Amino acid sequence: DAGITQSPRHKVTETGTPVTLRCHQTENHRYMYWYRQDPGHGLRLIHYSYGVKDTDKGEVSDGYSVSRSKTEDFLLTLESATSSQTSVYFCAIRQGDSRHEQYFGPGTRLTVT
């Protein structure tokens, strides 16, 4: 257990509404990641962070923004949710520069109607 929680765990929202998902970690890890999981695609990287206020885009970043104002929290925002963003979202951490493994949170299932 890498001390990662995600909230909410489930959310249903309407097209066009803003949504923010939260990832919280308790162990001061530098690197944090947001992925989405869709059938047939595995996990795809949305955005990642390499420190407070330091973030970068992943391969599927369109329609998403992130913020990291504290080490422990990494927020993923859908400014105007679309049905194509219906997915399961996972947060992950990497423990430091010399550590390569990623550890995952329990996921958030988001449905956009």
Added chain:
Amino acid sequence: GEDVEQSLFLSVREGDSSVINCTYTDSSSTYLYWYKQEPGAGLQLLTYIFSNMDMKQDQRLTVLLNKKDKHLSLRIADTQTGDSAIYFCAESRSTGGFKTIFGAGTRLFVKA
């Protein structure tokens, strides 16, 4: 480009060995991983292998790496019903800040 491919399904009988296969395209991969995902849960890191190794064994799990063919396999000995899950192969490169690329996952069914 970078790609990781796996077969989508595997069905075995309880007590048999399971072998899940994966191919990858990035010849500069540094680490290769196997993750397990049970229903409604996140991904759990099962094991990983460094790219200069051929084999790694950890209790019932054996990882084989053929770097020439860019082929990775996970063998589960004495497969149990609790091993039913989705297994993801993944790779990362140290030069890429350990950016990790995942396969689509192999769903393992274990029949009693």
